[in-house]
Amino acid sequence: MSQELVRAVTAAVRHAGTRLLNRYSTAARQPGLPELLADLHANDLTVVDVLEPALAEALPEARWLNDEHGSGPLPDGAWWLIDPVGGNLNAVHGMTDWNIGVSLVRDGRPVLAVLYFPLLDEMFTATAGGGSFLNGVPIRVSDKQALDGALTGTGQAQPGTTATLADRTGAAYAAMAKAALYVRISVPVSHQLAQVAAGRMDLHWQFDNVRAHAAGVLLVLEAGGTVTDLDGQPWDITSDSYLAAAPGLHAAALDILTT
Template identity: 45%
Template sequence: MNPSDGALLAVAVAAVRTAGAGMLERFEPLQRTPADRDGVVKAIHQNDAASLGLMREVLKTARPEAGWVEDELEGGLLPGGEFWVVDPVEGNVNHVHGLTEWGISATLVRDNVPVLTAVHEPVADRLYTAVRGAGVACVNGVPMRPSSKAELKAAIVTTGQAKPGETPETYRRMGQAVTAMLHAALVVRMTVPATFQLGLVAAGHIDGFWQHSDVRSGLVAGALLVSEAGGVVTDTRGRPWTLASEDFLACAPGIHREAVEVLRAIA
């Protein structure tokens, strides 16, 4: 663990808490959504701009040499060096619809490896944190551990749609994987945002999460939370996950092998 990363984590926590408080003021649980897609997209962009206005300067001042990535739909490898990968309102579509499952995330990625993260869920007042190499991930300061499930047929697993407008091939894989998991697991859930599901994997409330997409901002924070908590993070074929991977799997250790057996058959 890099000793300076602990200090940077404190900055990331301050940034996501500040942005979270601002977005909570904009949140209306009884929200009635715009009538058309253009209205929904406009509201999403307004939320992003408001959140970025609260967090960008805090993070860039703390690490001025680090790059900046705020597009929550991008995927793939970054250039070498450090980047702040932020999702100004993860689960933004939920915020716009008056649903509570939204949050703010900030993750420092160094040479394409997430090294620290802070994820704030303002409605639940929940804060997830992790630093690479510390061997612990916390929620509200309490260490998390994945579940002790040892068989997939006893497991709750989840997936989600990473972004609108996925390719037909991705939709096909998603549908086939859900069907396969319905046969193999106890319960299958499908929801967004991904980082919320990965926090639940890290804390042992659910047992696994997979996604047929490489959307970066939805995976880097949760991948670090799960791995530092003691879970297993790979692609759906069981190979080590990187930002270059086309898909993603995070599990409690005891069900990882079975989950890979189910998902690797989805060509």
């Protein structure tokens, strides 16, 4: 992966973040659902208007997919997967957990990840085989070996949920809460994956994998984390679920989540 491409993508994402900050306000309040949906859409367009032409110029052969909730396999070749505003619902309510995410997937495997937290000016990057970085400084997952000191988390990847998935998530929370120091349930998922990569959190699991998680997953993998599906097989973009964890905690967490 060329550093020129990494620089081009991070510059585009930073530009999009600056534009989004101009729209963002901690005092944002919508009177109803129509206004809320309009703000969500406007935020997405603010980012897409910057990223789509910039990424097309950076790598013309890669196809574009605005893929916030998409799942399943991709055709071979290079794809830009974009989550314009991860945590957009937080952003339009004046909360702080939101980001801009881009991943480049080649033949079904993520090879480049850029995740930007504009409010903190934190730029997470990773390349396949090249490590994970925060503002240019290498990051590593935590070295914890026991769940009793672990900060863990999960979230809801897609709007709405089935009763079965809600019950499964609740049962998993109860089980993990009995073993771990703390369980955080929040969105965006990409925020939590970045924190796992940086060693600020220790593990994150999902029962609903979507392709836009590829950026966060690559960050964890390149930071030395272990990412598998809940059968213990290596993560794939088509996996139904996954666990991303510090290596010393993965086996114990997987046992909890599968029993």
